[in-house]
Amino acid sequence: MNPWDTWQLGLYQRVDSLKDPAASVDESTRKKAALVLVDDLAAMVAAIDEPELLVLSASSPRVSPGVECLHVNGTKSGRTWAAFVNAVAANWHELDEGYRPVPCHGGLYTLPAVMAEVQAAGGPLNDVYRGLVCGYEVVTAYARLFPAPRPLALHPHASIAAMGAAAGVATVRQSRGSVVEVSASIASTFGALGPFSHATEGKLVRNAWAAQGAVSGFHAVELALAGIHGSVNSPVDVLSGVLGYQLNESELENQWDRWAILDGYHKSYACCQYVHSAVEAVAQLVAGPLAEIKNHDISAIEVQTHPLAMPLDDPSPTTVLGAKFSVPHTVAAVLATKNTRADTFSDRWVSDVEVDRLRRLVRMSIFVGNLEPPHDRPARVRVTLRDGRTFSAECTSAIGGPDRPMSADQVMSKAESLVQSRMPRFMDLAQDLVEGRVDPQRAFGDFLSAMWTRS
Numbered sequence: 001m002n003p004w005d006t007w008q009l010g011l012y013q014r015v016d017s018l019k020d021p022a023a024s025v026d027e028s029t030r031k032k033a034a035l036v037l038v039d040d041l042a043a044m045v046a047a048i049d050e051p052e053l054l055v056l057s058a059s060s061p062r063v064s065p066g067v068e069c070l071h072v073n074g075t076k077s078g079r080t081w082a083a084f085v086n087a088v089a090a091n092w093h094e095l096d097e098g099y100r101p102v103p104c105h106g107g108l109y110t111l112p113a114v115m116a117e118v119q120a121a122g123g124p125l126n127d128v129y130r131g132l133v134c135g136y137e138v139v140t141a142y143a144r145l146f147p148a149p150r151p152l153a154l155h156p157h158a159s160i161a162a163m164g165a166a167a168g169v170a171t172v173r174q175s176r177g178s179v180v181e182v183s184a185s186i187a188s189t190f191g192a193l194g195p196f197s198h199a200t201e202g203k204l205v206r207n208a209w210a211a212q213g214a215v216s217g218f219h220a221v222e223l224a225l226a227g228i229h230g231s232v233n234s235p236v237d238v239l240s241g242v243l244g245y246q247l248n249e250s251e252l253e254n255q256w257d258r259w260a261i262l263d264g265y266h267k268s269y270a271c272c273q274y275v276h277s278a279v280e281a282v283a284q285l286v287a288g289p290l291a292e293i294k295n296h297d298i299s300a301i302e303v304q305t306h307p308l309a310m311p312l313d314d315p316s317p318t319t320v321l322g323a324k325f326s327v328p329h330t331v332a333a334v335l336a337t338k339n340t341r342a343d344t345f346s347d348r349w350v351s352d353v354e355v356d357r358l359r360r361l362v363r364m365s366i367f368v369g370n371l372e373p374p375h376d377r378p379a380r381v382r383v384t385l386r387d388g389r390t391f392s393a394e395c396t397s398a399i400g401g402p403d404r405p406m407s408a409d410q411v412m413s414k415a416e417s418l419v420q421s422r423m424p425r426f427m428d429l430a431q432d433l434v435e436g437r438v439d440p441q442r443a444f445g446d447f448l449s450a451m452w453t454r455s
Contacts, residue, residue: 003064003252003337004233004236004247004252005205005232006220006252007145007251007252007254008037008181008232008235010142010164010254010256010257011137011138011147011256012180012181013179014137014256015133015134015137015138015171016180016182018131018133018134018171018186019134019171019174019180020174021126021127021174023130024100024126024129024440025130025133025259027436028262029133029259029261029262030129030416030436031408031434031436032129032259032261032262032264033129033132033261034129034433034434034436035132035266035408035411035434036097036107036111036132036136036261036264037111037128037132037433038411038415038430038433038434039095039096039097039266039411039414039415040090040096040111040162040429041072041098041350041415041426041448041451041452042095042414042415042418042419042428043089043090043091043092043093043095043418044072044089044090045072045418045419045422045423045426045452046089046092046093046095046270046342046418046419046438047072047088047089047090047092047093048072048089048404048422049073049360050089050092050206053073053088053092054326055084056085056088057073057075057077057085058075059073059083059136060075060076060078060085061410061426062076062079063077063081064078064079064081064082064268065077065078066079066194067359068082068116068118068119068120069082069083069115069119069445070119070445070448070449070452071085071089072080072085072086072089072220072452074452074454077267078120079116079117079119079120079218080116080175080214080215080218080260082112082115082116082119083112083113083116083135083165083211083218083391084208084211084214084215085151085211086111086112086115086116086279087108087112087210087211087213087214087278088115088207089209090106090108090111090112090211090347091105091108091157091207091210092207093270093345093346094267094270094271094272094312094324094344095125095267095270095414095418096108096262096267097203097264097265097266097267098264098267098273099136099140099143099260099263099264099265100204100244100263100264100265100401100402101140101144101332102140102147102148103123103143103152103156104139104140104156104160105156105157105161105205105210105269106135106136106139106140106164106260106261106264106422106430107132107136107261107264108157108161109135109136109139109157109160109161109162109163109208109210109214110131110132110134110135110136110139110164110165110167110168111128111132111135111164111168111216112165112210112211112214112284113135113165113168113169113218113388114127114128114131114132114135114165114168114172115171115397115444115448116214117127117168117169117172117173117218117398118131118132118172118444118445119444119445119448121384122443122445123171123172123443123444124367124440124442124443124444125433125438125439125440125441125442125443125444125447126440126441126442127172128172128444129167129271130171130172131171131172132168132261133173133259133261134167134168134180135164135167135168135169135171135265136164136168136259136260136261136391137165137167137259137260137261138164138180138184139160139163139164139184140164140260140263141159141251141254141260142160142163142184142188142239143156143159143160144236144237144248144251144254145239145247145248145251145252146236146240146243146245146247146248147163147245147246147248148243148245149244149245150307150308151196151307151308151310151311152196152308153195153196154193154196154243155194155195155196155198155199155206155209155381156197156388157194157209157210157213157435158191158192158193158194158206158209158212158213158410159191159192159193159194159243160191160213160239161191161209161210161212161213161214161216161217161219162187162188162191162212162213162216162220163188163191163213163216163235164186164188164213164217164236164439165213165214165216165217165218165220166183166184166186166216166217166218166220166221167180167183167184167187167189167217168217168222168436169183169218169221170183170184170189170221171225172226173221173332174336177264179224179225181232182224182229182230183217183220183221183223183224183255184220184232185229185230185231185232185233185235186220186223186224186228186229186230186237187213187216187217187220188230188234188235188239188347189230189234189238190213190219190220191213191214191238192209192213194206194209196311197311198365199272199321199325200311200312200313200314200322200325200326201314201322201323202314202317202318202320202321202323202325202335203319203321203322204319204417205319206321207321213259215442223328226374227392233395243275243312245336248390255281265400265401265402265403265405265406266400266405266406266410266411267397267400267412268340268398268400268406268410268414269325269340269343269345269398270327270342270345270346271323271325271330271332272312272324273377273398273400274306274308274309274312274377275307275325275326275327275331275379275398276306276313276377276395276399276400277306277309277377277378277379277396277398278303278309278327278330278331278379278381278399279331279334279340279367279398280340280379280395280396280398280399281380281381281393281395282331282334282335282381282393283334283340284395285335285337285381285383285391285432286334286335286338286391287448288385288391288393290391291338292336292370293385295335295336295354295357295358295383296354297386297387298335298358298361298383298384298385299361299385299386300331300361300363300383300384300385300386301327301331301335301358301361301362301363301381301382301383302362302363302365302381302382302384303327303362303363303364303365303379303380303382303383304365304366304368304379304380304381305327305332305364305365305366305367305378305379305380306366306367306371306376306378306379307366307371307442308377309327309377309379310364310366311365312325312326312327313326313327314326314328315328315329315359315360315362316356316359316360317329317350317368318350319347319350320345320346320347321352323345323349323350324345326359327362327364328359328360328362328364329359331358331359331362331363331381331398332355332356332359332362333345333349333355333382336349336352336354336355336358337349338392341417342417342418348449367379367380368370368380370396374397374401374402374403375396375397375403377397377398378394378395378396378397379394379395380392380394381393381394408434412427412430412434414432415427421455422454423451423452423453423454423455424453424455425453426451426452426453429447429450429451430451433447437439
């Protein structure tokens with residue numbers, strides 16, 4: 001057996017136990033899965049009143065009639081469209097959790113489809129845990145084995161999301177034999193060619209790529225169950241043969257000593273993670289020497305940042321997504337508002353005159369200094385005033401990184417700030433969920449309906 005076959009066999013042997021409906025993960029993994037669930041549900045709530053999401057959800061009678069599953073805004077539809085709408089909502093504000101070892105949002109790629117499948121089947125909360133941990137494990141494993149070359153040309157939301165959804169749904173179905181592996185291999189052939197530049201240019205279709213992956217994941221499972229298969233080598237044929245991603249030899253030696261979801265991170269700021277270190281550096285300045293400085297006194301802004309952030313250089317974004325993927329905009333917005341709350345990165349500031357003036361002052365260059373993990377995404381910001389004074393600050397690793405993980409309390413505080421008073425039972429139930437006070441056999445659909453009850 002060659003190393004690739006051995007690696008893939010090890011992956012699916014590891015997740016095989018999760019197919020048993022009576023299976024449960026260890027407590028630390030369960031708590032992490034619960035935090036991912038709460039974090040992504042709150043991220044969906046943050047987008048609840050976005051006009052585009054309301055229109056998308058309202059199309060349910062035409063696209064996917066039915067009442068199987070709940071959208072975040074209370075609409076109901078068939079499972080695939082519910083997964084689609086909720087996935088779009090989850091990543092609309094760049095607040096969903098992510099996976100630091102490689103570009104891959106395992107929760108986003110897996111959870112919307114798993115949630116919908118469990119609701120439609122009337123399954124328990126434990127099924128969500130099983131499906132989420134499995135889908136997360138599978139999609140991140142392939143992302144590590146075939147890491148996308150830098151700078152990113154294709155967005156992983158488009159290219160690999162379907163694999164997480166397929167593995168998660170197949171697990172929830174309690175599929176016997178190799179259905180999880182077959183479903184993921186089929187899903188690997190469903191990847192889309194979504195340009196990463198669409199994110200930096202603010203093309204909103206980028207927010208639908210993971211959602212389409214959720215739908216494709218469902219289709220992959222149905223094909224697997226129908227006997228319409230691809231090849232066990234489909235992932236390598238696509239990721240290496242077609243996309244040209246190089247095999248990461250070190251991943252072949254992975255000892256599988258912990259679930260991948262435990263290495264996920266949570267985001268404190270509502271913008272692309274690549275700019276978080278710049279946001280934190282500016283936050284230091286506005287909380288300190290620039291606290292009383294007027295914006296019109298600023299004459300120059302220099303940002304040194306890491307290679308992944310260098311393409312995020314648009315000085316005049318026209319959409320909220322483009323703004324969230326723009327170093328000049330995010331730095332200018334924090335300077336102008338003197339805070340880092342979620343609404344600092346909302347569409348409210350995209351056309352603001354003062355923010356526009358500030359972001360056009362930004363000059364970007366490569367960070368000079370240590371770029372070794374976990375300090376591989378640093379930033380240094382220097383602001384010059386009209387009177388000649390300069391102030392600078394540096395962030396070597398933003399909160400949420402492997403050396404500065406957000407605590408459970410911080411994730412819960414973030415969720416509370418996003419949900420606010422819109423859903424009065426959300427936080428109490430979320431706290432019970434994370435602390436293990438919710439019976440894992442409780443019907444997930446009932447639990448979600450209670451969480452998402454609006455005031």
